[in-house]
Structure formats: C-alpha cells, structure tokens
Amino acid sequence: MNISILGLNDNRYIRPLQLIGNLFFEECSVKLDKHEGADVVISFHYEVSEEINMSVQLTTSEEEVYTANYRKNLKAFETEKEFFNQLKYAASHVYLTVLQDWTGIVQKWGILTGIRPTKLYHRHMMSGSSKEDAHQALKKDYLISDEKINLMEKIVARQLTAIPDLYDLKKEVSIYIGIPFCPTKCAYCTFPAYAIGGKQGRVDSFLAGLHYEIRHMGEWLKENDIKVTTVYYGGGTPTSITAEEMDLLYEEMYESFPDVSHIREITVEAGRPDTITADKLNVLKKWNIDRISINPQSYTQETLKAIGRHHTVEETIDKFHLARSMGMNNINMDLIIGLPNEGTTEFAHSLNETKQLLPESLTVHTLSFKRASEMTKNRQKYKVADREEAERMMNMAEEWTADHHYEPYYLYRQKNILGNLENVGYALPKQESLYNIMIMEEMQTIIGIGCGAASKFIHPETGKITHFANPKDPKSYNESFVEYTDKKIAMLNELFNIEAKSI
Numbered sequence: 001m002n003i004s005i006l007g008l009n010d011n012r013y014i015r016p017l018q019l020i021g022n023l024f025f026e027e028c029s030v031k032l033d034k035h036e037g038a039d040v041v042i043s044f045h046y047e048v049s050e051e052i053n054m055s056v057q058l059t060t061s062e063e064e065v066y067t068a069n070y071r072k073n074l075k076a077f078e079t080e081k082e083f084f085n086q087l088k089y090a091a092s093h094v095y096l097t098v099l100q101d102w103t104g105i106v107q108k109w110g111i112l113t114g115i116r117p118t119k120l121y122h123r124h125m126m127s128g129s130s131k132e133d134a135h136q137a138l139k140k141d142y143l144i145s146d147e148k149i150n151l152m153e154k155i156v157a158r159q160l161t162a163i164p165d166l167y168d169l170k171k172e173v174s175i176y177i178g179i180p181f182c183p184t185k186c187a188y189c190t191f192p193a194y195a196i197g198g199k200q201g202r203v204d205s206f207l208a209g210l211h212y213e214i215r216h217m218g219e220w221l222k223e224n225d226i227k228v229t230t231v232y233y234g235g236g237t238p239t240s241i242t243a244e245e246m247d248l249l250y251e252e253m254y255e256s257f258p259d260v261s262h263i264r265e266i267t268v269e270a271g272r273p274d275t276i277t278a279d280k281l282n283v284l285k286k287w288n289i290d291r292i293s294i295n296p297q298s299y300t301q302e303t304l305k306a307i308g309r310h311h312t313v314e315e316t317i318d319k320f321h322l323a324r325s326m327g328m329n330n331i332n333m334d335l336i337i338g339l340p341n342e343g344t345t346e347f348a349h350s351l352n353e354t355k356q357l358l359p360e361s362l363t364v365h366t367l368s369f370k371r372a373s374e375m376t377k378n379r380q381k382y383k384v385a386d387r388e389e390a391e392r393m394m395n396m397a398e399e400w401t402a403d404h405h406y407e408p409y410y411l412y413r414q415k416n417i418l419g420n421l422e423n424v425g426y427a428l429p430k431q432e433s434l435y436n437i438m439i440m441e442e443m444q445t446i447i448g449i450g451c452g453a454a455s456k457f458i459h460p461e462t463g464k465i466t467h468f469a470n471p472k473d474p475k476s477y478n479e480s481f482v483e484y485t486d487k488k489i490a491m492l493n494e495l496f497n498i499e500a501k502s503i
Ligand code: SF4
Pocket: 181, 182, 184, 185, 186, 189, 190, 191, 192, 193, 235, 236, 237, 271, 272
C-alpha cells in the first residue's frame, strides 16, 4: 500500500504514520508528497490557536472519500518537541480514524503503537485522576477500545496490589543479569543467544567478566546504600551453564549485592527444558531462588521442531514435575500465540496441557516478526495464523486464564506483532513477577549486567530515561566489560547525584 500524505511537511511525521499504516497493511509505504503510483492520498489541514484543530481527507484511487476531524486544547509546552508531539498525536488521531473507516478494520489499541500502554494508565493514577476520568481520557485521546482500557485497568490494579509502593521505589534499583547462551537458537529469537555447544573457553571468559561486573556493581550499591528490589537472570538461557558455574555465580551475588535475603524476588529463566537437571535445581534451591521459568511455547511437537527448539513436549512436562518435586513453588510458563502452522486447535491443546500443570504464572506471547530473526528473514517458509485467528486465540487465553483463577498483571506490545495484539502475563494471586512489573512500568532504574544486558537509568526526580547497552556478543563483552562497568558506575553516580570517588 502506497500512501501519499499532503499538508504535513515535517519528516518527523513519517515514522508514526508509517507505524499506524503497518497496522492495516502488510506492506505499507508512506511519503510526504503526491507521488506516482500512490494507492491513496491523505490530505491534512490544521490550525493552531488555543486548540489544535486537525482535519483530514482520504481519497482512494476510485475517488471514494473519507474525512475526520479532531480538536484538542493546546497544552502548555516548553520545547518545540513538546509542541510537535501534540500535533503528531492529533494527526495520528484523524489518520487512524479515516483508515479505520476506509478498511473497516478497528484497531483496539487505537493510535498506540508503543510498547507499554499501561504506563499511560499509571500516569493518570499518579496525577490523581479517577478511574472513570482515566478511562474516558484514554478513549478520547488515543481511540483505545473499552475492552483494552478495561484490561489496562485490571493490570494496573493488580500491579498496585503486588507492589503497593510501586510509585516510591525510584531510589532503589532492580538488576538484570544476561547470560547469552542457549542449547540451540530458536527461529523467532533476536535475543543475544549463542549456541553453547563445545565453546567452553568462551563461556569461561564470559563468566569471569560477569563475576567482575557483579562484584563491582555490588560494591557501588553497598557504598551508596542503594537497595535492590528485584534480580532477574535472563539471556539466553541462564541454566545453560553448568550447575557448578551457577553455584559460583549465585555465591558471588550473595557476597557482592547488599542484603540479598531482603531482595523481594530473584528469578532465573530456566526457559529451555533441555537445560534443566536435578543438580541445577538443587543449586537454585540452595540459593533460595524464588521463581523460575520453564517455557513450553507450544505443546505440539512439530511446532517445536519447526521453530528450532530441540526439546520434546515430554521433556517440558517432566522437567516441570521435577522442579515441583524439588520444591520450586513459583514457576512461570510461556506460550506463544501464532507459531507456524498453529491455530485454535493447537492452542487449545496447549491450554489443556497447561491445565495438567497449573504453573503459578502463565505468560501468553503473540508471535512478533522481529527484523533480525531467522523467521522474518525467511517469512515465506512459515505459515502463520491470520489476524482473526490470532485474536480468537488471544480470547481463548483470556477465558482460560479467568476460568483457572489467573489474573493479568503485565502487558507489553511489540512492533510487527501478529494481529496488532499484545503479550500478557497472567498470574495466580500473589504470584506475580515483581521484576516484570518493574521493567514494564519504568518506575525505577534497571542495571543491566552481562551480555546484551540493557540498562535503563531512570532519574529519580524527573523520570528521564537513559538507555545503555552492554555488548551483545560474548567476544566483545569479554574485551570490554571493565570499561562498560566503569561507564555504568559513572552514569549511576550522576543519576543518584553521588560524587565519584577520586582514584
Ligand atoms: S531459548 Fe529463548 S533466548 Fe534461547 S534461542 Fe530460544 S528464544 Fe532465544
């Protein structure tokens, strides 16, 4: 679909209009002029006084015409960017309206194409709005459907029950520890994940760097009396290293981080069942790891094969029972909607199997085509569900979880996600992952340690977010972990207004 945009001459409009266009059309190209071969011309007109008055006309090649108008009070602004953002929202509003009218497709998330819709709801809560006002404002300003706003409302309420002091944790931090190895690489994956087989030298050097980072970051936290709220081991698959390596790593964490016994939650992703052994579970128990993930993704064997997960369905079930029998009492499982060749039948089967296990939490992802994944590069090889079927599966997940007493407690969206849907974390009451809430709602700094770990520095007063990423591949990490640790500590000193120690 080639869309010609008239009346907006600033290139900063292209990206948001392109992202919204992608919600409607597989291949969408947006250009800010009248060009040959345009399938549709969309002309904007706006006036700015005390309010922004934005109108639009969409004209198809068959001369069909659709129009929309939106007026919004102009909010006080300090920078040109803040002013432009208001125009951008108004333009997105009318643009989405005419595209919906023309195509007949209703976007339940309205003009939102970002990752964290619930942040908007929290903003209303923090400014003292009532639930009703928040609901009306989200509907009016962003064209979000009642169904999705109700979901946001439920999630935010759950989060505030799980973490009543969620808005007051800005002076603490959470820590993400990235271990970039997996037994094999899954087809949809873009995480830093390297097949571990036969590369022990590389693993050893990586772990030496990781120990260094944990030790130095721990020193900094202790010296400055900064508490740790949650710790999350992800990757990769953190259980792809040996039981002895895991043992030494957690010992390092206990020695280095402040007051580990009071950290509210420590999670280890044991995502791939083929990495779980009784020895490793013993190590997790020994160090009081609160929560693990064992991820089936699907209970259909052919699907696992098609996506490059070299483990069996039985292995997932067996490892779940093994973990349970060894006392792990907070287990998360992930399912993915829309894996190749899967529809409602396969998804119903996955839900039925989940019923036999009843993990404490179930995260339901929707397949997203990330640019760098094997699946996206060879998209024609994979047959995936259409928008309607993906939505039916999402509804099945909603009903199934409600019937089994799970409640949604976090959600996030991704670009190029099947059916413009979302990923939702469900949990039994009091079993929510606190780290997942912290990372999604961006209420405190997350320090990323290890390969591919992204730090997110959130200013305790202004809320300004600064991103900082560690190198993604083990080789670069091994060459530069000292430098990266120093850089992070310098950024943390500035963030928390701490005078750096003279060396
Ligand atoms: S197990 Fe997870 S991190 Fe590893 S390759 Fe598969 S999706 Fe990526």
